[in-house]
Amino acid sequence: MQSRIARAAEELFIAKGFEETTVDEIAAAVGMSQRSFFRYFASKDEVVLDNLERLGEELAETLEARPAEEPEWDSLRRSFDPVVERLLDPAMREHDKALHRIVDTSPRLFAAYLGRLDRLQRSLAEHLVARAAGSGREPDELVLRAMVGCAFACLHAAMLQSAAEPEDFGRSLDRAMAALRPAQV
Amino acid sequence: MQSRIARAAEELFIAKGFEETTVDEIAAAVGMSQRSFFRYFASKDEVVLDNLERLGEELAETLEARPAEEPEWDSLRRSFDPVVERLLDPAMREHDKALHRIVDTSPRLFAAYLGRLDRLQRSLAEHLVARAAGSGREPDELVLRAMVGCAFACLHAAMLQSAAEPEDFGRSLDRAMAALRPAQV
DNA sequence: CCGGATGTGTCAGTGACTGTCAATCATTGC
DNA sequence: GCAATGATTGACAGTCACTGACACATCCGG
8 A cells, every 4th residue: 555655646746746746635646535644654755765765775784795804985885786786777767767856856855865865874884883893893983984974975976977867877886986985995 | 133033042942952842932932923933034944054054155165265276185174174163162162062952853954954065065066166177177077076975974974973072073074084085186 | 294115913824744533344253 | 143342544623834915013215
């Protein structure tokens, strides 16, 4: 049921804009009351941001599967592979493109998306800290946090750069991460 | 009048939380109607985020004053001097500390803050692109965008690290930016 | 003094979201 | 099959941030 609502909502968002689409309209589109919509989604934002949550989980898993002795910068690049991969698949690419178009129409939703990204970054940084500690290395929390932020800045810039051609995302990401690779790594 | 409202609002936010404070309460605290509150501020968020706007202008001016031939990474570090300086001033430090405490109590406001930061980053990146072009260099927009994002990631990590001791912010910032300095700069 | 400009408060409303409650549906046990 | 119980749903009233409209008050210049 939740995915049915999400699909109907996404269509409406694309057709008329995120802010211009009311929850009543979404609910009506799937034949339920507005009250019930909120039984399936915590908020209107969640319809869109749940996708990020799922992707974030994939990134976290990928990072956790990297070898502990690998340089963090490389591990972070590898953790972005799920993003690169989904943009190589035509169906997923179209969906992601649509999601970004929705987010782009609403500064408020975009901000909420950034808030989510920040939370993801925090959890990835925590993992790297724990990883370093588990390897008998003294983790520098400040630097690891900043590094995760840097890696996401590269991801973000590559997203922006390849908005028109999502297949180019992987190349842009690699270029950005090569150029911004920290000197001490 | 606007700053009087802002002061009253900030006190209420600190006392009972951002989300827990209603616009009616703020308006009553300064002896006006809720409708008039919205004549002074575009939204409740603006009370807090206007501070960031002003600081962002300072950062942009500082960056614009840097020499065009200076490495971008160094220019970005210098552009953060206004932040460092205000945290060295006890009165400003207390105010900034209070603002961060307010933002920390509301994920929604924090997200809005991140949205603002993103906009600031975009404008700084644009400036760097224009600067490079004006110096006869071919600007790499992707890399410059990512670099600005990296610099802000360092700023953000340093903020987090020195939340309890804001006087340490400058040192943390320098440490993070030294560690994350791109190899090719 | 009068008219125009400006500022204010009241009011009703929108839309996201919430708690409550009655009605309905589905399941289970006798 | 029926009654009891649990789950689901929609209706409803309300909160809160925010908005447009409008009447009223104040100020200033001719």
